[in-house]
Amino acid sequence: MVDLQQTLNEAAAAQQRGDIAKSLSLLSEAARAHPASKQPWLRTAQVQFDAMNYGAAIVASQEVLQRDTADLTARSIIAVSGLRASAAALAHLRQMNSVNGSTRVEAEGLARTIREAIGEPVLLPPQSARATTAGPSGSARRAVTRTAPSAAATPPAAAEKAAPGQPSPSSGGRNPFGALQ
Structure with a gap:
């Protein structure tokens, strides 16, 4: 055996x-x-x-x-893998200028839902804004620099819930992606 x-x-x-x-x-x-x-x-x-x-x-x-x-x-790998596959597919569609109409509305709604669930104001910050810093618990966190977002990109309710450094009430205070860091 x-x-x-x-x-x-x-x-x-x-x-x-x-x-x-x-x-x-x-x-x-x-x-x-x-x-x-x-x-x-x-x-x-x-x-x-x-x-x-x-x-x-x-x-x-x-x-x-x-x-x-x-x-x-396992749950974190599923979530992050799904997000990365979706992000790659959406980037490809965006390059082809094919994200419009109902596809765009659905993608924006999904992004809003994900941001609220994980308590982050931005899902994927621009490449130049990605950096790691020590968070309040000493764990590595991404520093997010935002440039004038559109009103549709971040609804006020989501921005209030996702204050920097504060866990989202919907996430129960736990980071589901912490196991992958």
Whole structure:
């Protein structure tokens, strides 16, 4: 029988060497040998996320949640992977000037909902404004510099709820993305 911890360690070593295929192969073997364990799936999700394979990261995270519905890391990987895939698709559509009409309205509504849920006034600050600073709890946080946003981009109610450094009431004071930092 395959020793789970030894296989997980070998997979981590392969990933550190840059051999992602070997790491994923070892994790797949561990998942087959230990079908009730969430660990091979969680590591697979993390490897896929690190490799920017967001669809595969989501699928592996869903396997984790089948074994442990309360796993915060798996939920965070699903959320962030989905956001990154959506952001890339919207950026591509924007380049093609195809985000208009109902698609644009739906995307703005979704962005508003996400901002309120995570308590951030801006989802993805401009590249030049991204920097890490120490937050009140000592954890790394992004510093957000805003340039004159449109009235539709940030409704006043969302701006009041998402005061810098304050957790959103809707998030219960917990950052669902903290596990990925």
